[in-house]
Amino acid sequence: xxxxxxxxxxxxxxxxxxxxxxxxxxxxxxxxxxxxxxxxxxxxxxxxxxxxxxxxxxxxxxxxxxxxxxxxxxxxxxxxxxxxxxxxxxxxxxxxxxxxxxxxxxxxxxxxxxxxxxxxxxxxxxxxxxxxxxxxxxxxxxxxxxxxxxxxxxxxxxxxxxxxxxxxxx
Ligand SMILES: CC(C)(COP(=O)(O)OP(=O)(O)OC[C@H]1O[C@@H](n2cnc3c(N)ncnc32)[C@H](O)[C@@H]1OP(=O)(O)O)[C@@H](O)C(=O)NCCC(=O)NCCS
Numbered sequence: 001x002x003x004x005x006x007x008x009x010x011x012x013x014x015x016x017x018x019x020x021x022x023x024x025x026x027x028x029x030x031x032x033x034x035x036x037x038x039x040x041x042x043x044x045x046x047x048x049x050x051x052x053x054x055x056x057x058x059x060x061x062x063x064x065x066x067x068x069x070x071x072x073x074x075x076x077x078x079x080x081x082x083x084x085x086x087x088x089x090x091x092x093x094x095x096x097x098x099x100x101x102x103x104x105x106x107x108x109x110x111x112x113x114x115x116x117x118x119x120x121x122x123x124x125x126x127x128x129x130x131x132x133x134x135x136x137x138x139x140x141x142x143x144x145x146x147x148x149x150x151x152x153x154x155x156x157x158x159x160x161x162x163x164x165x166x167x168x169x170x
Contacts, residue, residue: 001061001072001105003057005045006045006058007042010071011035012038013094014038014041017092018031018038019033020094023092026092028090052080054076057076059074059075059097072102073097073106075103076090076110085121085122086122089107089111089123089138091106091137104137107141111123115168124167125143128162141168144166144168148162148165
């Protein structure tokens with residue numbers, strides 16, 4: 001697994017991956033998701049990085065047969081507060097790459113980079129109360145369950161849902 005900056009040639013893969021409604025169900029990714037949204041996302045990442053608001057990486061894996069690098073998802077930090085040295089981690093993995101430990105490995109790598117290289121002192125992550133896979137990822141990546149945040153998020157359909165807050169500190 002490799003983390004690298006997003007590129008223009010990821011746009012098609014992001015567009016295709018985000019046709020999966022599970023991604024929008026558990027993230028802020030909109031649904032339906034069109035190509036222009038993928039373009040805006042990739043082009044916006046650069047600006048967001050330069051403004052110290054966020055940083056996004058592509059998760060890349062090697063195809064077992066061809067050995068070629070394949071885009072498999074995104075992971076990044078948003079809600080960055082440089083004055084507080086903290087940020088929030090967020091991620092999604094393309095459907096066919098789930099369940100093989102990819103997101104756990106990517107999260108461990110990003111947390112290590114954030115705390116030990118970039119100088120953050122707290123990274124937090126929030127998952128839907130029902131998103132057990134994401135909670136497991138954060139737990140396995142070494143984060144601690146801080147709290148249950150009741151009625152924390154309003155979904156596009158109006159549902160008000162509980163979130164579980166995890167964090168890791170240095
Ligand atoms: C959450 C998500 C990123 C996980 O990616 P992944 O690469 O499949 O994650 P991993 O394989 O590293 O780990 C998944 C863990 O969850 C567990 N898991 C998966 N589905 C589960 C379920 N329904 N109930 C309980 N545990 C579950 C797996 O067994 C694994 O735990 P283990 O390592 O102890 O076996 C992926 O499912 C996804 O993209 N979901 C949609 C978007 C999303 O939810 N993003 C996060 C928003 S907070």
